Amino acid sequence: MGPATGRESLGGVISFDIGHSGQSLRFVAEVLQRFDSNRQTRFWHREAGGLLFARFDLPSIDVCEATGPRPTDRRSRYSYRPDEKAEKAEIDASFSRGLHFVGCWHTHPEDIASPSTIDTRNISDCVRRSQHALNGFVMVIVGRAARPDSMFVSICDRSLVHQLARS
Numbered sequence: 310m311g312p313a314t315g316r317e318s319l320g321g322v323i324s325f326d327i328g329h330s331g332q333s334l335r336f337v338a339e340v341l342q343r344f345d346s347n348r349q350t351r352f353w354h355r356e357a358g359g360l361l362f363a364r365f366d367l368p369s370i371d372v373c374e375a376t377g378p379r380p381t382d383r384r385s386r387y388s389y390r391p392d393e394k395a396e397k398a399e400i401d402a403s404f405s406r407g408l409h410f411v412g413c414w415h416t417h418p419e420d421i422a423s424p425s426t427i428d429t430r431n432i433s434d435c436v437r438r439s440q441h442a443l444n445g446f447v448m449v450i451v452g453r454a455a456r457p458d459s460m461f462v463s464i465c466d467r468s469l470v471h472q473l474a475r476s
């Protein structure tokens with residue numbers, strides 16, 4: 310991006326630096342809208358989540374699709390368990406369209422999201438089981454406050470969750 314373009318340019322894209330790699334993780338407006346429309350702003354709202362798919366336009370990794378929530382997910386105010394068969398089908402369908410499965414997202418009933426111990430454990434399981442092009446696994450948690458400040462965006466490896474800072 311040139312100097313004339315801001316963080317929310319290109320139709321509302323939000324960008325995060327991936328450590329010191331020189332790469333950035335960008336979320337397109339449609340994906341951000343899906344996060345927004347599932348924020349748990351009322352006490353009866355349940356956790357929602359889904360998968361994230363990206364196009365690689367290095368040094369940018371553009372998260373251009375987010376799936377979920379699905380009617381078959383198991384959801385409560387403080388928990389979210391995805392329909393794993395549906396997830397598998399989404400990964401297969403996206404791969405045939407040239408999209409890379411890069412991670413997952415879910416909501417939390419807290420203003421500024423942060424991962425629970427269960428999230429950290431689950432994500433290391435995902436990383437161990439998954440095979441994909443990215444050197445890590447993206448985990449996004451969507452809080453109740455306005456984005457992007459309420460969003461927890463991270464790249465996870467087998468043992469650590471690295472929170473990303475906005476570009």
Ligand SMILES: [Zn+2]
Binds near residue numbers: 415417424425428
């Ligand atoms: Zn969580």
